[in-house]
Amino acid sequence: xxxxxxxxxxxxxxxxxxxxxxxxxxxxxxxxxxxxxxxxxxxxxxxxxxxxxxxxxxxxxxxxxxxxxxxxxxxxxxxxxxxxxxxxxxxxxxxxxxxxxxxxxxxxxxxxxxxxxxxxxxxxxxxxxxxxxxxxxxxxxxxxxxxxxxxxxxxxxxxxxxxxxxxxxxxxxxxxxxxxxxxxxxxxxxxxxx
Amino acid sequence: xxxxxxxxxxxxxxxxxxxxxxxxxxxxxxxxxxxxxxxxxxxxxxxxxxxxxxxxxxxxxxxxxxxxxxxxxxxxxxxxxxxxxxxxxxxxxxxxxxxxxxxxxxxxxxxxxxxxxxxxxxxxxxxxxxxxxxxxxxxxxxxxxxxxxxxxxxxxxxxxxxxxxxxxxx
Numbered sequence: 119x120x121x122x123x124x125x126x127x128x129x130x131x132x133x134x135x136x137x138x139x140x141x142x143x144x145x146x147x148x149x150x151x152x153x154x155x156x157x158x159x160x161x162x163x164x165x166x167x168x169x170x171x172x173x174x175x176x177x178x179x180x181x182x183x184x185x186x187x188x189x190x191x192x193x194x195x196x197x198x199x200x201x202x203x204x205x206x207x208x209x210x211x212x213x214x215x216x217x218x219x220x221x222x223x224x225x226x227x228x229x230x231x232x233x234x235x236x237x238x239x240x241x242x243x244x245x246x247x248x249x250x251x252x253x254x255x256x257x258x259x260x261x262x263x264x265x266x267x268x269x270x271x272x273x274x275x276x277x278x279x280x281x282x283x284x285x286x287x288x289x290x291x292x293x294x295x296x297x298x299x300x301x302x303x304x305x306x307x308x309x310x311x312x
Numbered sequence: 313x314x315x316x317x318x319x320x321x322x323x324x325x326x327x328x329x330x331x332x333x334x335x336x337x338x339x340x341x342x343x344x345x346x347x348x349x350x351x352x353x354x355x356x357x358x359x360x361x362x363x364x365x366x367x368x369x370x371x372x373x374x375x376x377x378x379x380x381x382x383x384x385x386x387x388x389x390x391x392x393x394x395x396x397x398x399x400x401x402x403x404x405x406x407x408x409x410x411x412x413x414x415x416x417x418x419x420x421x422x423x424x425x426x427x428x429x430x431x432x433x434x435x436x437x438x439x440x441x442x443x444x445x446x447x448x449x450x451x452x453x454x455x456x457x458x459x460x461x462x463x464x465x466x467x468x469x470x471x472x473x474x475x476x477x478x479x480x481x482x
Contacts (some may be wrong), residue, residue, distance in 0.1 A: 130368065135348055135447055136359055136360075136361075164466065166467055176468065177425035178414070181345075190375070201420075201437075209437075209464065209465065210462055210463065211462060211464055214435060214462060214467045215467045217433055218432050218467055219432075219434070219468060226377075231428070235429050235481070237407050237422060237428065237464030238422060238435055238437075239420045239422045239437035240435070240436065241420060241437060241439060244371060245423060248418065249437075250351075250409040250411060250419055251421050252407060252409045252422045254407075255449070259405055260390060260405065262364065262390055263368060264410075265410070266360070266410065267351075267408075267409035267410055267411055267419075267420075269411060290365060292361055293359075293360065293361070294358055294359065295361060295364070296314070296315075296317075296361060297316065297317065297361065297365055297367065298317065298388070298389065298390060299367070299368075299388075299389070301390075302392070309479070309481075310481060311405070311479075
């Protein structure tokens with residue numbers, strides 16, 4: 119079954135200056151969110167395959183929306199993350215079903231490669247609940263300049279029987295990154311870590 | 313301020329102290345601590361980058377406390393630890409989030425399994441908030457631990473009992 123989507127929201131967060139220093143090139147983080155109906159709301163459903171399929175669909179849709187919003191080729195994406203907020207009539211496990219089994223494969227197709235784990239967060243919440251979507255380098259999880267997070271929030275969602283699903287993709291690390299560690303220019307990008 | 317690395321050094325004892333307090337607060341034997349995460353909230357007069365100073369002091373402290381046998385200096389440089397492929401503890405990266413925010417700002421701190429990042433039942437997050445902090449010139453540093461899987465976890469994937477590669481991932 120395809121996701122029943124009430125809303126799609128796409129934002130780009132661009133930092134041009136920080137602490138009176140120019141950020142060159144500006145760092146850019148795209149966030150794509152879908153507000154969907156939760157087909158398992160209000161009762162205990164043992165098998166969550168329906169939500170797994172929705173996750174597979176949204177990984178591609180939201181991943182592509184982010185890449186398009188950044189105006190980049192998929193291979194130019196540098197970091198990514200995902201999150202979900204389950205409305206009051208749902209379970210935290212519904213977020214897990216969307217995020218973990220199949221979303222990664224379609225998201226990785228949208229950003230190319232993606233050897234690293236897609237970092238994630240989940241919670242239950244009401245209208246306007248915010249969630250911090252963790253960000254990590256898409257090919258090497260230890261790249262220190264790309265550890266970050268972006269806040270996702272939809273003012274009128276999730277309703278009790280809805281789920282907000284968010285994917286974030288960047289073409290850059292943090293503004294003025296300077297705490298050392300593994301650099302993006304040094305990675306092998308094979309094992310997903312370094 | 314261009315060179316902020318001395319503060320990373322200064323945070324080492326803070327990380328160790330917090331990790332010990334957290335472990336004590338969990339009030340369970342150390343082997344029952346199965347997931348962890350960390351985070352930072354930077355006050356309005358600071359930079360996001362100041363929050364990044366927490367990666368080494370926070371991550372290292374918690375991993376060492378839970379049994380990791382790595383080299384702190386190599387960790388600080390971001391170099392790889394030698395994966396032996398043998399069972400060990402706290403082998404996985406400590407997931408994190410950070411943001412700049414006003415007093416009372418909420419941060420969602422991600423949680424993953426301490427030995428293998430891909431253990432699906434342990435992907436989770438905990439919401440953290442300190443009323444009144446951070447003031448504009450303050451930082452809130454956060455460590456989080458949990459005893460286990462999500463309630464009624466049932467979406468398959470790698471199980472903690474099936475960790476076999478001992479590479480921090482699977």
